Amino acid sequence: MLSPRPYCHLLFSRRKLTFAGFTLTESIVLVVIIGIFASLSAPGFLGWLNQKRVDDALAKIEGAIKETQREAIKRSTDCTINIPRGVDQSITGSCLVTGNRQIEGITIDHNKTATNPWVITFDFKGRNRDPGSAGTLWLTIPNSAIQPKCVTVSVGIGLMRTGLYDGAASVKCKAP
Numbered sequence: 001m002l003s004p005r006p007y008c009h010l011l012f013s014r015r016k017l018t019f020a021g022f023t024l025t026e027s028i029v030l031v032v033i034i035g036i037f038a039s040l041s042a043p044g045f046l047g048w049l050n051q052k053r054v055d056d057a058l059a060k061i062e063g064a065i066k067e068t069q070r071e072a073i074k075r076s077t078d079c080t081i082n083i084p085r086g087v088d089q090s091i092t093g094s095c096l097v098t099g100n101r102q103i104e105g106i107t108i109d110h111n112k113t114a115t116n117p118w119v120i121t122f123d124f125k126g127r128n129r130d131p132g133s134a135g136t137l138w139l140t141i142p143n144s145a146i147q148p149k150c151v152t153v154s155v156g157i158g159l160m161r162t163g164l165y166d167g168a169a170s171v172k173c174k175a176p
Helices: 024-075
Strands: 079-083 086-093 101-110 118-122 135-140 149-153 160-165
Touching: 024 079, 024 086, 024 101, 024 118, 024 135, 024 149, 024 160
Parallel strands: none
Antiparallel strands: 079 086, 079 118, 086 101, 101 135, 135 149, 149 160
């Protein structure tokens, strides 16, 4: 006949209880290792983050220029856009339906030395007819070593090209 509790003796066996986990020394070593990796990766991450901020600002400005050009065609009238120099500037225009573009923490510069802001005017066919309106603007972050980005606006049909800015080259705005 079987006993009613065949495994009863396991309940009363003398086992030493062990606890799983890390000791204080192991925890400190782990925190130190994580800190070393964080300090090594922080400059690269900050550089990547700054480059994305410049990319975003470039997309805002390029979008504002294209919107101004589209609205000039749509309304069959001249439309202008104003691009000022400096840090924390606002891009304004006569035909920006979606509103002005605030560019924060980015330095805007352009090769239009005689004018500030740089005014680009598109006619009813979307053409940039003013020979003085052609030019290049570039974006950087103050006190940063990231590669500046640029936009070149041509005269005539108002074509635009974006790229990397190199102030020492003969062609300042080169496509990547």
